[in-house]
Amino acid sequence: MATATANPAGKASAFEEMGAVPSFQVTLFVRRFDPESGEEAKWEDFDVQVHGTDRVLDALHKIKWEQDGSLTFRRSCAHGVCGSDAMRINGRNRLACKTLIKDLDITQPIYVEPIKGLTVEKDLIVDMNPFYEAYRDIKPFLIASDKPEKERLQSSVERARFEDTTKCILCAACTTSCPVFWTDGQYFGPAAIVNAHRFIFDSRDEGAELRLDILNDKEGVWRCRTTFNCTEACPRGIEVTRAIAEVKQAILRGRP
Amino acid sequence: MSIIIETPRSPRSRKSANWEKYGWLYMRASGAVLIVLIFGHLFVNLFTGQGIKGIDFAFVAGKWASPFWQVWDGLMLWLALIHGTNGMRTIVNDYAEREWVRKTLNVSLWVTCAALVALGTLVLFVFDPCVSKDLLSPAMWQQICSAK
Numbered sequence: 001m002a003t004a005t006a007n008p009a010g011k012a013s014a015f016e017e018m019g020a021v022p023s024f025q026v027t028l029f030v031r032r033f034d035p036e037s038g039e040e041a042k043w044e045d046f047d048v049q050v051h052g053t054d055r056v057l058d059a060l061h062k063i064k065w066e067q068d069g070s071l072t073f074r075r076s077c078a079h080g081v082c083g084s085d086a087m088r089i090n091g092r093n094r095l096a097c098k099t100l101i102k103d104l105d106i107t108q109p110i111y112v113e114p115i116k117g118l119t120v121e122k123d124l125i126v127d128m129n130p131f132y133e134a135y136r137d138i139k140p141f142l143i144a145s146d147k148p149e150k151e152r153l154q155s156s157v158e159r160a161r162f163e164d165t166t167k168c169i170l171c172a173a174c175t176t177s178c179p180v181f182w183t184d185g186q187y188f189g190p191a192a193i194v195n196a197h198r199f200i201f202d203s204r205d206e207g208a209e210l211r212l213d214i215l216n217d218k219e220g221v222w223r224c225r226t227t228f229n230c231t232e233a234c235p236r237g238i239e240v241t242r243a244i245a246e247v248k249q250a251i252l253r254g255r256p
Numbered sequence: 257m258s259i260i261i262e263t264p265r266s267p268r269s270r271k272s273a274n275w276e277k278y279g280w281l282y283m284r285a286s287g288a289v290l291i292v293l294i295f296g297h298l299f300v301n302l303f304t305g306q307g308i309k310g311i312d313f314a315f316v317a318g319k320w321a322s323p324f325w326q327v328w329d330g331l332m333l334w335l336a337l338i339h340g341t342n343g344m345r346t347i348v349n350d351y352a353e354r355e356w357v358r359k360t361l362n363v364s365l366w367v368t369c370a371a372l373v374a375l376g377t378l379v380l381f382v383f384d385p386c387v388s389k390d391l392l393s394p395a396m397w398q399q400i401c402s403a404k
Contacts, residue, residue, distance in 0.1 A: 218274045
């Protein structure tokens with residue numbers, strides 16, 4: 001209570017009240033699936049007392065630590081950098097650690113489900129391997145013929161071409177919001193194309209043609225229906241659909 | 257007993273040359289041309305002359321007497337049918353889960369498209385306006401049919 005003690009005596013309680021974070025109760029409906037029970041996935045509701053500063057991840061922690069220790073979900077950094085806790089919250093893909101509960105409609109229950117289109121392993125955890133496999137397929141590394149003996153220089157204009165797509169944290173929120181990916185698991189998906197974009201338009205990279213050829217596939221960029229779900233889902237604000245469109249244009253041109 | 261989680265997809269295989277790029281390009285190009293063709297068609301048919309009431313056998317015969325409208329309608333027929341069929345193909349590819357369903361739907365789509373294009377083109381170029389004097393105005397009969 002550093003603020004309280006720093007203030008003149010007598011006013012401490014008033015300041016405490018003023019600085020107090022309002023707390024309220026919310027109901028979370030969490031999609032549960034236990035592979036060992038042999039049962040179908042089902043919704044389970046939890047009432048949680050949360051503060052105005054709490055995020056959905058905090059509510060999930062409260063459930064796991066205080067009510068049901070078997071609740072299973074991924075999270076690591078808890079601050080929107082590692083991309084572990086992408087989930088479907090009230091029907092939209094978001095990071096649980098970046099979604100403030102007070103920003104949701106708290107008069108209604110909050111629905112939390114695993115992201116769609118990938119196999120659910122347990123509760124909110126999905127098998128990310130197909131997602132990473134598509135990422136691996138587009139060769140997400142610098143391809144350069146010269147030896148890394150000195151710095152590879154790049155102008156700010158050249159850098160700006162792929163600045164947006166460097167922000168990807170591979171949380172899979174975009175790919176699992178894509179209706180094409182839901183019905184066709186073979187589709188590369190927005191995230192893989194975003195990461196291909198990051199290298200295709202990098203002036204230091206020499207593998208653009210190779211990557212464009214990979215994405216000029218039956219399951220490549222042409223499957224994109226421009227529904228903009230991916231752009232809306234991206235917690236990093238990457239203009240995903242735009243990046244995909246730029247890759248399409250590059251394939252038509254035959255060069256980045 | 258734990259449930260074994262299968263990989264939801266098999267590894268991607270690089271098949272023979274694919275037409276998706278050309279399909280995508282075709283949809284954009286034909287779409288742009290169709291906007292002009294269809295709205296031009298609607299404008300000429302509905303806003304010039306007597307509008308909807310003026311459309312009858314004679315109206316169509318009059319239009320198709322000119323190679324300009326034969327080509328216009330022919331282009332519209334080909335572009336629109338292939339555009340629509342290709343659009344349906346993408347929807348089928350997106351949503352048909354079983355391979356035989358997908359194949360069956362796609363084959364029937366293209367067969368239907370080919371039949372309609374063939375029929376339409378045939379009508380467009382072998383169309384004979386001079387079947388009966390009752391269907392054309394005397395002036396038109398004079399203009400189109402008297403030479404034959």
